[in-house]
Amino acid sequence: MADQKASTSIEAVESGLAAQGYIASRQIATAVYLSQQIEKPILVEGPAGVGKTELAKAIAAWRGMKMIRLQCYEGLDEAKALYEWKYAKQLLYTQILKDKLGEVLGGAQTLHAALDQLHDFGDVFFSKEFVEPRPLLQALEQPGGCVLLIDEIDKSDAEFESLLLEILSDFQVTIPELGTVSAITPPTVILTSNSERDLGDALKRRCLHLHIGFPEQRLEERIVESRVPGISQTLRRQMVGFIHEIRTLDLKKLPSVSETIDWARVLVLLQAGELDSEIVKDTLNVLLKYEADIEAAAPHVTTFIAKAARSNVFG
Amino acid sequence: MRENLHRFFRAARGAGVHVSPAESIDAMRAVAQVGFSDRDILRDALLLTLAKSQDEKLALGDCFDLFFSQPEPRQEQEANDNDASSKDGQPPSPDAANDAGGGQPTEGLGPLAQMLLSQDRNAIATAIASAAGAASLSNIRYATQRGIFSGRILDAMGLQRLRDDLDDLTAANPSLAERLRTALEGLREAVRDTVSQGLALYAREEAENLRNEILRNAPLARIEPRQVEEMRALIRKIARRLRERYSKPRKRQRRGHLDVRRTLRRNAAWGGVPFLTAWKRKHRDRPKIVALCDVSGSVARVSDFFLLLIHSLHEVVDDVRSFAFSSHLIEVSNILESNSPEVAMAEIMSKVGFGSSDYGSSLDDFEHEFMSTLTPQTTVIVLGDARSNNLDPRADILRRISERSKRLVWLNPEGRMVWGFGDSEMPRYATFCSVVRQCATAQQLERAVSDIVASYQ
Numbered sequence: 001m002a003d004q005k006a007s008t009s010i011e012a013v014e015s016g017l018a019a020q021g022y023i024a025s026r027q028i029a030t031a032v033y034l035s036q037q038i039e040k041p042i043l044v045e046g047p048a049g050v051g052k053t054e055l056a057k058a059i060a061a062w063r064g065m066k067m068i069r070l071q072c073y074e075g076l077d078e079a080k081a082l083y084e085w086k087y088a089k090q091l092l093y094t095q096i097l098k099d100k101l102g103e104v105l106g107g108a109q110t111l112h113a114a115l116d117q118l119h120d121f122g123d124v125f126f127s128k129e130f131v132e133p134r135p136l137l138q139a140l141e142q143p144g145g146c147v148l149l150i151d152e153i154d155k156s157d158a159e160f161e162s163l164l165l166e167i168l169s170d171f172q173v174t175i176p177e178l179g180t181v182s183a184i185t186p187p188t189v190i191l192t193s194n195s196e197r198d199l200g201d202a203l204k205r206r207c208l209h210l211h212i213g214f215p216e217q218r219l220e221e222r223i224v225e226s227r228v229p230g231i232s233q234t235l236r237r238q239m240v241g242f243i244h245e246i247r248t249l250d251l252k253k254l255p256s257v258s259e260t261i262d263w264a265r266v267l268v269l270l271q272a273g274e275l276d277s278e279i280v281k282d283t284l285n286v287l288l289k290y291e292a293d294i295e296a297a298a299p300h301v302t303t304f305i306a307k308a309a310r311s312n313v314f315g
Numbered sequence: 316m317r318e319n320l321h322r323f324f325r326a327a328r329g330a331g332v333h334v335s336p337a338e339s340i341d342a343m344r345a346v347a348q349v350g351f352s353d354r355d356i357l358r359d360a361l362l363l364t365l366a367k368s369q370d371e372k373l374a375l376g377d378c379f380d381l382f383f384s385q386p387e388p389r390q391e392q393e394a395n396d397n398d399a400s401s402k403d404g405q406p407p408s409p410d411a412a413n414d415a416g417g418g419q420p421t422e423g424l425g426p427l428a429q430m431l432l433s434q435d436r437n438a439i440a441t442a443i444a445s446a447a448g449a450a451s452l453s454n455i456r457y458a459t460q461r462g463i464f465s466g467r468i469l470d471a472m473g474l475q476r477l478r479d480d481l482d483d484l485t486a487a488n489p490s491l492a493e494r495l496r497t498a499l500e501g502l503r504e505a506v507r508d509t510v511s512q513g514l515a516l517y518a519r520e521e522a523e524n525l526r527n528e529i530l531r532n533a534p535l536a537r538i539e540p541r542q543v544e545e546m547r548a549l550i551r552k553i554a555r556r557l558r559e560r561y562s563k564p565r566k567r568q569r570r571g572h573l574d575v576r577r578t579l580r581r582n583a584a585w586g587g588v589p590f591l592t593a594w595k596r597k598h599r600d601r602p603k604i605v606a607l608c609d610v611s612g613s614v615a616r617v618s619d620f621f622l623l624l625i626h627s628l629h630e631v632v633d634d635v636r637s638f639a640f641s642s643h644l645i646e647v648s649n650i651l652e653s654n655s656p657e658v659a660m661a662e663i664m665s666k667v668g669f670g671s672s673d674y675g676s677s678l679d680d681f682e683h684e685f686m687s688t689l690t691p692q693t694t695v696i697v698l699g700d701a702r703s704n705n706l707d708p709r710a711d712i713l714r715r716i717s718e719r720s721k722r723l724v725w726l727n728p729e730g731r732m733v734w735g736f737g738d739s740e741m742p743r744y745a746t747f748c749s750v751v752r753q754c755a756t757a758q759q760l761e762r763a764v765s766d767i768v769a770s771y772q
Contacts, residue, residue: 006348006349006350006353006356007349007352007353007356010349010356026355026356026359027359027362027363030349030356030359030360030363031359031363033348033349034345034348034349034360034363034364037345037348038341038344038345038348040341045368045369087584087585087590087591088584088585091585091588198559201333201367204367205335205337205338208341208363208364209363209364209366209367209368209372210363211369211372
């Protein structure tokens with residue numbers, strides 16, 4: 001039955017990603033599954049460091065496909081994202097072929113005749129030979145398909161979004177001199193955004209919209225477990241509980257999953273057996289990236305540790 | 316089930332989620348992939364395809380829970396059985412009759428009566444749902460229609476036949492009739508709940524539109540205290556719309572002016588042969604606004620909403636400085652930035668509010684302390700009724716303000732008819748203003764601010 005198949009396939013996605021060290025929540029797995037089934041890009045939004053980029057990497061590793069990454073920034077344009085003509089090569093070739101051209105056109109009596117002859121040769125200089133494919137075009141030309149990661153789309157200009165629309169909906173691009181290039185195998189497209197600006201409706205409409213927030217405590221523990229194998233279970237529980245307490249504070253930049261993992265690594269390096277206020281205060285700068293945040297969090301450290309330890313006992 | 320999905324899309328639109336036909340097609344395809352058996356997966360799939368922001372996800376999630384909180388009539392055979400038990404967790408209403416049923420003679424009764432007596436909750440719920448479909452419950456728009464729709468649903472379920480059965484039974488079998496009557500009460504209640512749910516799902520958009528439309532055209536100065544909160548929400552909505560429209564900085568390329576420096580730089584690799592050209596672009600300024608708001612009794616409310624609107628346009632308007640005055644003038648930008656609107660307004664009022672207005676001395680205060688804030692890029696907005704209690708209007712200061720700034724816009728909450736009558740100095744001020752417009756309702760406010768911002772685009 002279709003329904004049964006769907007839920008088992010979603011579980012397959014979950015375990016597949018888990019094998020690559022990416023612990024996905026069910027929403028994420030559903031999104032990945034659906035994007036594959038109905039061939040739609042996924043637009044991933046969420047705070048920095050919750051694993052948006054990692055998701056694309058994990059999918060690529062899991063399916064054994066190449067990952068092509070396009071990092072967006074202000075001023076990114078067609079020539080850097082899609083394709084560019086190799087002007088220098090064109091110039092060089094015209095120089096080299098000068099004599100050849102003379103020979104070809106030698107027989108012509110008039111300017112018109114020369115032009116006609118030239119036309120017979122076609123647009124030699126505007127052919128595939130002289131196109132330099134940039135990430136978007138590269139992604140379409142991969143014979144086995146690939147994972148195309150368009151990272152931080154919100155950093156690019158609004159005009160760039162319009163450029164993406166054709167690729168996102170039809171998996172093709174149009175180069176005026178060459179015609180339309182369609183994807184050999186439709187790539188899996190992942191777009192990420194930090195919501196720095198609102199994206200256009202046209203872009204959003206073409207994508208599945210996935211919001212990744214901070215994970216639940218259990219999920220985060222599993223993430224730490226898979227990423228930092230050397231950490232003991234008690235410490236893992238305590239530190240994740242502590243971070244969840246920290247996230248309730250009103251801070252400039254809340255610690256996200258990547259900070260949790262970093263902190264876990266630091267604690268393992270320092271050979272901490274369990275959390276105490278001394279070691280937390282020493283390593284708080286791994287978690288919090290602003291001086292003001294550290295100052296705001298410091299007075300709460302002792303209570304948070306106590307709370308985390310309590311929930312550890314009962315939870 | 317497709318019918319149900321269509322109704323869900325309608326409900327979603329009612330909940331404020333933009334569901335375009337293309338998105339509904341996507342959702343259909345996604346649902347075809349995941350099926351209906353796992354409710355959580357279905358929910359995730361719909362959230363992924365339909366909602367396009369975090370707010371929309373929340374709204375749609377609530378809408379989903381409300382919509383599927385009742386067993387839906389199922390036409391398809393798939394997943395019929397295991398589904399029924401999971402969705403039946405919350406029956407629409409408890410059946411009233413609880414005494415021992417079954418084994419009673421029910422032959423000769425209509426189908427509805429039999430169904431009620433057998434207390435088959437699933438069958439009853441299914442019957443209600445399909446009757447609701449027949450009565451096109453999804454067309455309900457206003458709370459006043461509740462009675463009509465309840466009646467229609469009950470009729471569609473065969474209430475008439477049930478009444479006849481009741482009449483017959485009262486004579487033949489009083490105790491059974493009594494049971495049937497209690498069951499009927501329960502049924503009525505269930506139908507009423509269904510209709511209320513339908514109202515909550517389908518009529519929200521319509522009712523909200525109507526209320527907003529009335530609110531938009533209500534004079535701001537005279538709205539009732541209980542409407543203030545709604546008006547604030549409306550103003551916030553307007554601000555969001557203006558932000559969406561104007562926040563994207565548009566670079567308009569001005570072809571025809573070659574940027575020689577950038578062109579040479581870009582083509583250095585080819586020995587300066589200009590393959591790639593770079594063109595000069597026209598830079599546009601972000602709006603700079605200086606707002607002078609009259610907060611004397613008559614205009615205070617309008618100023619309140621105006622300041623709220625202007626200060627919620629951060630993304631569009633870089634630089635706003637606000638001043639409030641009645642008999643003298645103070646700067647209020649910081650108060651507005653650091654407090655919630657209610658607190659800020661109360662503080663402003665305690666400092667300068669409710670005096671009798673004196674435009675002359677307020678303008679004088681402005682000229683002495685803040686004239687340097689004006690640049691040739693600044694739009695100055697004055698909001699007030701220009702009623703200066705027959706004191707010197709000092710229109711000469713307004714002329715100097717006008718000369719120093721890009722534009723001077725005067726928004727007057729009073730109608731044009733009364734400008735110039737009594738102590739109104741409007742005609743005298745109007746000569747120095749680029750634009751003078753009436754601004755009494757939320758709609759006029761939106762248009763005025765939108766025009767000002769658009770002039771920078």
